[in-house]
Amino acid sequence: MDPIDMVVTDINCEDLGLSRLCLMENAGKCLSDEIATISTFTFSKPVKIAIFTGSGGNAGDGFVAARHLLNRGFEVEIFMLTSPKDIKSIDAQINFEILENMVPRISRLNITELNDSNDIDNIELAKSESFSEYIIIDGILGTGIKGDLRKKVKKSIEVINNSNALKISIDVPSGMDPLTGKINDIAVKPEYTITFHKVKTGVKKASFSNESLVGGLVICDIGIPIEAEIFVGNGDLIRLKNRIDTSHKGNNGRILIVGGNKDYHGAPTIAGLSAMSSGADLVYIATPESTSLAIKQESPDLIVKGLNNDNGSKDYLNLDNLDEIMTIINENNIDAILIGPGAGLNEETGKLFNILVKKIDIPIVLDADALKLVNPLLIKDKDNLIVTPHLNELKIFFNDSIDDLNNLSNVSNFDKDFDKFNEKISVLQGITRNINGTLVLKGKYDLIFNGISFRINRTGNSGMTVGGTGDSLAGIATSLLSQGLNSYDAGALATYLNGKAGDFAKEQYGNGFLASHLSEFLGILMENIY
Numbered sequence: 001m002d003p004i005d006m007v008v009t010d011i012n013c014e015d016l017g018l019s020r021l022c023l024m025e026n027a028g029k030c031l032s033d034e035i036a037t038i039s040t041f042t043f044s045k046p047v048k049i050a051i052f053t054g055s056g057g058n059a060g061d062g063f064v065a066a067r068h069l070l071n072r073g074f075e076v077e078i079f080m081l082t083s084p085k086d087i088k089s090i091d092a093q094i095n096f097e098i099l100e101n102m103v104p105r106i107s108r109l110n111i112t113e114l115n116d117s118n119d120i121d122n123i124e125l126a127k128s129e130s131f132s133e134y135i136i137i138d139g140i141l142g143t144g145i146k147g148d149l150r151k152k153v154k155k156s157i158e159v160i161n162n163s164n165a166l167k168i169s170i171d172v173p174s175g176m177d178p179l180t181g182k183i184n185d186i187a188v189k190p191e192y193t194i195t196f197h198k199v200k201t202g203v204k205k206a207s208f209s210n211e212s213l214v215g216g217l218v219i220c221d222i223g224i225p226i227e228a229e230i231f232v233g234n235g236d237l238i239r240l241k242n243r244i245d246t247s248h249k250g251n252n253g254r255i256l257i258v259g260g261n262k263d264y265h266g267a268p269t270i271a272g273l274s275a276m277s278s279g280a281d282l283v284y285i286a287t288p289e290s291t292s293l294a295i296k297q298e299s300p301d302l303i304v305k306g307l308n309n310d311n312g313s314k315d316y317l318n319l320d321n322l323d324e325i326m327t328i329i330n331e332n333n334i335d336a337i338l339i340g341p342g343a344g345l346n347e348e349t350g351k352l353f354n355i356l357v358k359k360i361d362i363p364i365v366l367d368a369d370a371l372k373l374v375n376p377l378l379i380k381d382k383d384n385l386i387v388t389p390h391l392n393e394l395k396i397f398f399n400d401s402i403d404d405l406n407n408l409s410n411v412s413n414f415d416k417d418f419d420k421f422n423e424k425i426s427v428l429q430g431i432t433r434n435i436n437g438t439l440v441l442k443g444k445y446d447l448i449f450n451g452i453s454f455r456i457n458r459t460g461n462s463g464m465t466v467g468g469t470g471d472s473l474a475g476i477a478t479s480l481l482s483q484g485l486n487s488y489d490a491g492a493l494a495t496y497l498n499g500k501a502g503d504f505a506k507e508q509y510g511n512g513f514l515a516s517h518l519s520e521f522l523g524i525l526m527e528n529i530y
């Protein structure tokens, strides 16, 4: 499992009511059980436990394990590389305070702060190599490692590696990149790595190496249900890149929306406003000249390009517009494009869309009328593409698989019907296996597929059947693509944000809220991460 997916899952447990403190307790308890077992079959006499801790959740697991190991009768010494006030993880802080509150000491616990490299040189473990009666637990760094190792951390890793003690790393050997398994400088070389929920991608890769980089791998189940991985939640927001203080206009996404016709100027407008409110810096709309005026009047924030026709008479998108659209894309360094909202079903619009999809290689979202006009074979190999149909549009788009899809119509209410729900998921997985991009199937629960995995979004409410909420979703998805998310993560987070904005809109305006209201609330949601 990629470390970022693990962190997202941890946070999404909270949406289910499962606190991260509880996960940490389970992790630390399992850790102590495994350490006790390892100790029993490795040593013939009781050993002491030395736990090195850093400032994050990894240290927190160590603090919890310490408490459980004391109960098992072990003597425990904690070597803190971070002073208590600098512990970053709140859950680790809580667990440290529990240990600190245990005074006067009855349990055999000793806590030593290592304030500088000299302190490390002075601990007994550093002075002698023969500490075979110790088990050293490495709780310095886990999935939160960033940049070069700080001096004290590096020094401690050297001490740990030089010792003869049995070494056990918590989750990831400290110093190893949890995504790639690479060691830039130095890492703890443990006899065992005890990891939680799933092995992190880098640890798995490193475990195949000829060198013994992770030792024996033990996986602890810490009670995370599969739903926490599958349901999209607040945790998915951490996939957004941090906006850098020094970045300037356009750095955080430039998108183009190609849509609108004489009857529908609202669809591209709503998509554009939601795209801006979900973080894109610049939103261009390419639309027929006759539609452009109405969009311009709606919003001063959108850059609206009225497209000319050779004879000036066409009030729908058509092949004459191709060159102008390509120029807009190239001249403005467009990062992602949304094709379809309010475009109508004119045959010439279809020709334009098919050529556009074939020609461009920036990330694409296909929505609404584009799903009825674009040949699905064209999208087969594009991995940076999202299609956002509801069930009927899905049937039209993938009409080769129509028999399978027809059977789906009666299984939308799968709250309590496990078998029908699973049947629906496998049919959709079968269909999406043939495309490289992402399918977002809109519904009471939005389903997001990438051909391998799937996610479910549960935000949103019955008020969202109002026209235009799909345009808003497509705008958000395009905005997230322009900010560097891959199509699967962008599709999933877009459904969550759109639904959540709908929930806020319902609170504010009741059931009669409008799709154009959604953008009002998106900004607040995005604020969480900036």
Ligand SMILES: NC(=O)C1=CN([C@@H]2O[C@H](COP(=O)(O)OP(=O)(O)OC[C@H]3O[C@@H](n4cnc5c(N)ncnc54)[C@H](O)[C@@H]3O)[C@@H](O)[C@H]2O)[C@@H](O)CC1
Residues within 6 Å of the ligand: 010, 019, 020, 021, 023, 024, 027, 028, 054, 055, 056, 057, 058, 059, 061, 088, 089, 091, 140, 141, 142, 143, 144, 145, 146, 147, 148, 149, 150, 153, 170, 171, 172, 196
């Ligand atoms: N409730 C939770 O949050 C859970 C956390 N878990 C544990 O928490 C870990 C992740 O916690 P965190 O995200 O806090 O990450 P870490 O525990 O890896 O610690 C990150 C912290 O270490 C410091 N740091 C980062 N890079 C450094 C470097 N190069 N040199 C020195 N110091 C550096 C920073 O202060 C950063 O805040 C997992 O690996 C796992 O062990 C598990 O217990 C599951 C539940």
Ligand SMILES: [K+]
Residues within 6 Å of the ligand: 058, 138, 139, 140, 141, 142, 169, 170, 171, 172, 173, 174
């Ligand atoms: K570790």
